[in-house]
Amino acid sequence: GAGVSQSPRYKVAKRGQDVALRCDPISGHVSLFWYQQALGQGPEFLTYFQNEAQLDKSGLPSDRFFAERPEGSVSTLKIQRTQQEDSAVYLCASSFSRPTGELFFGEGSRLTVL
Amino acid sequence: AQSVSQHNHHVILSEAASLELGCNYSYGGTVNLFWYVQYPGQHLQLLLKYFSGDPLVKGIKGFEAEFIKSKFSFNLRKPSVQWSDTAEYFCAVTRSGNTGKLIFGQGTTLQVKP
Numbered sequence: 001g002a003g004v005s006q007s008p009r010y011k012v013a014k015r016g017q018d019v020a021l022r023c024d025p026i027s028g029h030v031s032l033f034w035y036q037q038a039l040g041q042g043p044e045f046l047t048y049f050q051n052e053a054q055l056d057k058s059g060l061p062s063d064r065f066f067a068e069r070p071e072g073s074v075s076t077l078k079i080q081r082t083q084q085e086d087s088a089v090y091l092c093a094s095s096f097s098r099p100t101g102e103l104f105f106g107e108g109s110r111l112t113v114l
Numbered sequence: 115a116q117s118v119s120q121h122n123h124h125v126i127l128s129e130a131a132s133l134e135l136g137c138n139y140s141y142g143g144t145v146n147l148f149w150y151v152q153y154p155g156q157h158l159q160l161l162l163k164y165f166s167g168d169p170l171v172k173g174i175k176g177f178e179a180e181f182i183k184s185k186f187s188f189n190l191r192k193p194s195v196q197w198s199d200t201a202e203y204f205c206a207v208t209r210s211g212n213t214g215k216l217i218f219g220q221g222t223t224l225q226v227k228p
Contacts (some may be wrong), residue, residue, distance in 0.1 A: 035216075038145070042118070042204050043158070056215060072124030091158070101146050101167070101208045101216055105158040 002026070004106035006092050011084045012112045021077045023092030025026070031099045032075050034067055035091040043091055048076060048099070082113045112114045118205050120219035127195050128227050134224050135190040137205035141198040147188040149179055150218075153201045161203070164188065165210075175199070198228045213215045 005024040013019050025032050029052050036045035036059075045059040049073035061069070064083075070077040079086055089110045093103035121136035139145065149161040154181040162173025179190045188205060204220040 002126060005125075006161055024173075033216075040220070042206075042220045043216075044218070048215065059215070068200045093158075101206070102160055103158075103216065107157045 004091075004092055004094055004104055006090075006106035006109050008109060009107065010110050012113075012114065015083060016081050016114055018078065018080045019082055019111060021079075021090050021092075021111070022110075023077070023106060024076070025073065025092070025094030025102055026096075029094035029096050029104070030072070031095045031097065033093045033103060034071060034075070034077050035093065036061075037089040037091055039088070046077070046090075050098075063069075075093045079111070082111075084113050087111055087113045116207060116217045118207055118217050118219035120203075121206055121224050122148075122222045123220070124225070125221045126225045126227065129197055131195045132193070133190070133192040133195045133199070133224070135203055135205075135224070137188045137190065137219060138186050139188070139205075139207045139217075140186065141207065141209065143190075146210055147179075147181060148206040148216065149173065149177070149188075149190050149209075150204045150206060151201050151203070158204070161190075163166050195226050197226045200224060200226045 007022045032049045033045040047067045049069045050055040060112040066079045067076045089108040091108045093105045119138045124208045147164040151161045152158045164171045164181045172178045204221045206216040
Protein backbone atom coordinates (compact mmCIF):
# COMPACT_ATOMS: atom_id res chain seq x y z
CA GLY A 1 0.00 0.00 0.00
CA ALA A 2 0.90 3.65 -0.13
CA GLY A 3 1.09 4.27 3.61
CA VAL A 4 2.97 2.99 6.63
CA SER A 5 1.68 -0.43 7.54
CA GLN A 6 1.80 -1.87 11.04
CA SER A 7 0.93 -5.30 12.33
CA PRO A 8 -0.68 -6.60 14.35
CA ARG A 9 -3.18 -3.83 14.87
CA TYR A 10 -4.17 -5.30 18.23
CA LYS A 11 -2.21 -7.57 20.52
CA VAL A 12 -3.17 -8.95 23.90
CA ALA A 13 -0.34 -10.48 25.88
CA LYS A 14 -0.10 -12.04 29.28
CA ARG A 15 2.40 -10.45 31.59
CA GLY A 16 5.79 -11.97 31.01
CA GLN A 17 5.23 -12.85 27.36
CA ASP A 18 7.41 -11.54 24.57
CA VAL A 19 5.81 -9.58 21.72
CA ALA A 20 7.00 -8.41 18.32
CA LEU A 21 5.47 -5.51 16.44
CA ARG A 22 6.14 -4.98 12.77
CA CYS A 23 6.37 -1.82 10.73
CA ASP A 24 6.50 -1.61 6.94
CA PRO A 25 7.39 1.99 6.01
CA ILE A 26 6.56 3.80 2.83
CA SER A 27 8.75 2.50 0.03
CA GLY A 28 11.92 4.55 -0.32
CA HIS A 29 11.68 6.18 3.09
CA VAL A 30 15.07 5.95 4.71
CA SER A 31 14.14 7.27 8.16
CA LEU A 32 11.97 5.23 10.52
CA PHE A 33 10.74 6.06 14.00
CA TRP A 34 8.97 4.26 16.80
CA TYR A 35 6.79 6.12 19.28
CA GLN A 36 4.81 4.93 22.29
CA GLN A 37 1.45 6.50 23.05
CA ALA A 38 -0.15 5.81 26.40
CA LEU A 39 -3.86 6.38 26.87
CA GLY A 40 -4.68 10.10 26.98
CA GLN A 41 -1.12 11.15 26.23
CA GLY A 42 0.82 12.32 23.23
CA PRO A 43 3.26 10.02 21.45
CA GLU A 44 6.65 9.62 23.10
CA PHE A 45 9.80 8.95 21.08
CA LEU A 46 11.36 5.52 21.43
CA THR A 47 13.95 5.09 18.70
CA TYR A 48 15.06 6.22 15.24
CA PHE A 49 16.68 4.47 12.29
CA GLN A 50 18.31 5.87 9.22
CA ASN A 51 18.39 2.97 6.79
CA GLU A 52 19.59 0.02 8.91
CA ALA A 53 21.49 2.15 11.41
CA GLN A 54 19.83 2.83 14.74
CA LEU A 55 20.95 6.39 15.34
CA ASP A 56 18.99 7.16 18.49
CA LYS A 57 17.52 4.74 21.01
CA SER A 58 17.42 7.13 23.92
CA GLY A 59 13.66 6.78 24.35
CA LEU A 60 13.56 3.02 24.88
CA PRO A 61 12.25 2.69 28.45
CA SER A 62 14.23 -0.37 29.45
CA ASP A 63 16.49 -3.11 28.13
CA ARG A 64 13.35 -5.18 27.59
CA PHE A 65 12.70 -3.07 24.51
CA PHE A 66 14.65 -3.79 21.36
CA ALA A 67 14.22 -2.55 17.80
CA GLU A 68 15.83 -3.58 14.58
CA ARG A 69 15.74 -2.76 10.90
CA PRO A 70 18.25 -5.19 9.42
CA GLU A 71 17.77 -4.41 5.73
CA GLY A 72 16.84 -0.78 6.02
CA SER A 73 13.19 -1.36 5.25
CA VAL A 74 10.87 -3.32 7.55
CA SER A 75 11.40 -2.76 11.26
CA THR A 76 10.45 -4.82 14.28
CA LEU A 77 9.97 -3.59 17.81
CA LYS A 78 10.36 -6.38 20.32
CA ILE A 79 9.29 -6.22 23.94
CA GLN A 80 10.51 -8.97 26.21
CA ARG A 81 8.82 -10.07 29.42
CA THR A 82 5.95 -7.63 28.96
CA GLN A 83 4.65 -5.70 31.96
CA GLN A 84 1.29 -4.00 32.44
CA GLU A 85 2.91 -0.59 32.06
CA ASP A 86 3.88 -1.55 28.52
CA SER A 87 0.22 -1.34 27.51
CA ALA A 88 0.04 1.42 24.92
CA VAL A 89 -0.29 2.12 21.23
CA TYR A 90 3.01 1.73 19.42
CA LEU A 91 3.29 4.03 16.45
CA CYS A 92 5.68 3.69 13.56
CA ALA A 93 6.49 6.63 11.32
CA SER A 94 8.74 7.15 8.35
CA SER A 95 10.13 9.98 6.29
CA PHE A 96 11.82 10.14 2.92
CA SER A 97 15.27 11.34 3.77
CA ARG A 98 16.94 13.35 6.46
CA PRO A 99 14.10 13.81 8.90
CA THR A 100 12.60 17.25 9.24
CA GLY A 101 9.83 16.40 11.65
CA GLU A 102 7.39 15.77 8.82
CA LEU A 103 6.52 12.18 9.51
CA PHE A 104 4.10 9.73 7.94
CA PHE A 105 2.53 7.66 10.67
CA GLY A 106 1.01 4.22 10.61
CA GLU A 107 -2.23 3.41 12.40
CA GLY A 108 -0.39 1.87 15.31
CA SER A 109 -0.31 -1.42 17.16
CA ARG A 110 -2.37 -1.42 20.34
CA LEU A 111 -0.75 -3.63 22.98
CA THR A 112 -2.69 -4.69 26.04
CA VAL A 113 -0.80 -6.58 28.73
CA LEU A 114 -2.97 -8.48 31.18
CA ALA B 115 14.52 18.79 28.84
CA GLN B 116 12.18 19.92 26.14
CA SER B 117 8.48 19.78 26.85
CA VAL B 118 5.29 20.82 25.11
CA SER B 119 2.18 21.96 26.93
CA GLN B 120 -1.28 22.07 25.42
CA HIS B 121 -3.62 24.08 27.58
CA ASN B 122 -6.94 22.64 26.52
CA HIS B 123 -7.54 18.93 26.86
CA HIS B 124 -11.09 18.84 25.57
CA VAL B 125 -12.80 21.55 23.56
CA ILE B 126 -16.42 21.50 22.43
CA LEU B 127 -17.58 23.98 19.80
CA SER B 128 -20.57 24.49 17.57
CA GLU B 129 -20.11 24.61 13.82
CA ALA B 130 -18.96 28.02 12.53
CA ALA B 131 -17.39 28.94 15.86
CA SER B 132 -13.80 30.12 15.88
CA LEU B 133 -11.07 27.87 17.25
CA GLU B 134 -7.84 28.58 19.05
CA LEU B 135 -5.81 25.79 20.64
CA GLY B 136 -2.90 26.81 22.82
CA CYS B 137 0.57 25.31 22.65
CA ASN B 138 3.66 26.33 24.58
CA TYR B 139 7.06 24.72 24.49
CA SER B 140 10.08 24.91 26.70
CA TYR B 141 13.33 25.17 24.82
CA GLY B 142 15.48 28.22 24.41
CA GLY B 143 17.14 27.36 21.15
CA THR B 144 15.94 27.30 17.56
CA VAL B 145 13.03 24.94 17.06
CA ASN B 146 10.83 23.51 14.36
CA LEU B 147 7.14 23.43 15.27
CA PHE B 148 4.29 21.24 14.10
CA TRP B 149 0.63 20.52 14.52
CA TYR B 150 -0.51 16.99 13.83
CA VAL B 151 -4.13 15.85 13.67
CA GLN B 152 -5.73 12.46 14.21
CA TYR B 153 -9.25 12.09 12.85
CA PRO B 154 -11.39 9.34 14.39
CA GLY B 155 -10.18 5.94 13.26
CA GLN B 156 -7.31 7.36 11.23
CA HIS B 157 -3.56 7.77 11.64
CA LEU B 158 -1.74 10.88 12.75
CA GLN B 159 -1.12 13.29 9.92
CA LEU B 160 0.66 16.59 9.54
CA LEU B 161 -1.58 19.65 9.66
CA LEU B 162 1.05 22.38 9.38
CA LYS B 163 4.65 23.17 10.20
CA TYR B 164 6.96 26.07 10.98
CA PHE B 165 10.67 26.00 10.23
CA SER B 166 11.60 29.65 9.67
CA GLY B 167 10.43 32.83 8.00
CA ASP B 168 6.89 34.17 8.27
CA PRO B 169 5.69 33.26 11.76
CA LEU B 170 2.13 32.89 10.51
CA VAL B 171 1.86 29.56 8.74
CA LYS B 172 -1.08 28.12 6.90
CA GLY B 173 -1.93 24.47 6.69
CA ILE B 174 -4.56 22.26 5.21
CA LYS B 175 -8.31 22.71 5.65
CA GLY B 176 -8.12 26.40 6.56
CA PHE B 177 -5.99 25.98 9.67
CA GLU B 178 -3.23 28.41 10.56
CA ALA B 179 -0.77 28.80 13.41
CA GLU B 180 1.30 31.67 14.70
CA PHE B 181 4.77 31.29 16.13
CA ILE B 182 5.46 33.87 18.84
CA LYS B 183 9.07 33.38 19.85
CA SER B 184 8.91 35.67 22.88
CA LYS B 185 6.05 33.64 24.31
CA PHE B 186 7.38 30.22 23.26
CA SER B 187 3.97 29.64 21.72
CA PHE B 188 2.57 28.12 18.54
CA ASN B 189 -1.20 28.39 18.80
CA LEU B 190 -3.49 26.79 16.24
CA ARG B 191 -6.43 28.74 14.84
CA LYS B 192 -9.33 28.33 12.48
CA PRO B 193 -11.91 31.07 11.90
CA SER B 194 -14.88 28.77 11.40
CA VAL B 195 -14.85 25.10 12.38
CA GLN B 196 -16.80 22.35 10.69
CA TRP B 197 -18.17 19.10 12.05
CA SER B 198 -15.45 17.29 10.07
CA ASP B 199 -12.79 19.03 12.17
CA THR B 200 -13.70 16.76 15.08
CA ALA B 201 -10.38 15.13 15.91
CA GLU B 202 -7.46 15.05 18.30
CA TYR B 203 -4.82 17.73 17.76
CA PHE B 204 -1.20 17.42 18.83
CA CYS B 205 1.40 20.15 18.99
CA ALA B 206 4.99 18.97 18.54
CA VAL B 207 8.46 20.47 18.57
CA THR B 208 11.91 19.40 17.57
CA ARG B 209 15.20 21.19 17.83
CA SER B 210 16.51 22.51 14.54
CA GLY B 211 19.28 20.21 13.41
CA ASN B 212 18.05 17.39 15.63
CA THR B 213 14.87 16.64 13.82
CA GLY B 214 14.76 12.95 14.44
CA LYS B 215 12.90 13.29 17.70
CA LEU B 216 9.54 15.01 17.94
CA ILE B 217 8.35 16.02 21.40
CA PHE B 218 4.55 15.98 21.49
CA GLY B 219 2.07 17.66 23.75
CA GLN B 220 -0.60 15.51 25.34
CA GLY B 221 -3.18 16.48 22.77
CA THR B 222 -6.47 18.35 22.61
CA THR B 223 -9.67 16.60 21.70
CA LEU B 224 -11.91 18.85 19.62
CA GLN B 225 -15.56 17.99 19.33
CA VAL B 226 -17.59 20.06 16.88
CA LYS B 227 -21.35 19.86 17.26
CA PRO B 228 -23.37 20.10 14.04
